[in-house]
Amino acid sequence: MIDINYILSQYPGAKLYQDGFEVSLAKHNGAAGKIVPAVQEKKWGGEAWLVYTDKYALKMLYISQGHRLSLQRHQKKEETWQVAKGRAEITLGSQKFVASPGDVIHVAPGTVHRLAAPNGDVEILEVSSPELWDLERIEDDYHRKQYEGKTF
Secondary structure, three states: OOOHHHHHHHOOOOEEEOOOOOHHHHOOOOOOOOOOOEEEEEOOEEEEEEEEOOOOEEEEEEEOOOEEOOEEEOOOOOEEEEEEEOOEEEEEOOEEEEEOOOOEEEEOOOOOEEEEEOOOOEEEEEEEOOOOOOOEEEEOOOOOOOOOOOOO
C-alpha cells in the first residue's frame, strides 16, 4: 500500500493538496529554474505533479495494490504513460492488458481508459497535454463526482 509519506519523501519541499484541488494552484509560472512539485493524495494512492504549464503536464502516478483509477475519458487531453515500477493493468477501449516497467502506452483524446494495480503497487510516469480538468468519469470505485474545477 502506497502511503502519502512515501510519495512526499520522493519530492522534498513538495506542497500537499487533497484530491480535487484547483488545478491552477499547481500551474508553473514558466520561468526557468527549480520547480516545487505538488503532491495530491488520492483514494487510490497519490500523484506528484512535477510540472504543469500551458503546453504540457508531467506527473508521477502512485497506485496502491488492489486499487484503480476511475474508468474515464477526455475530450481534449492526450496522455502518454511509461510504467516505472510494478505491473499495471491497462484498459484502453475494449482492450485490457498488463504493462511492465519500461512499457509506454499512448492514450488519444476520446479513448476510454483506466489504470489498475491488482497485483502490487504501481508507479506510472505520465506526460500529457495541459487540459488536466478535462475528465469524464464513466465508472468510479470511490463514488466521486465529475470534476468541476476551473481551467485556470
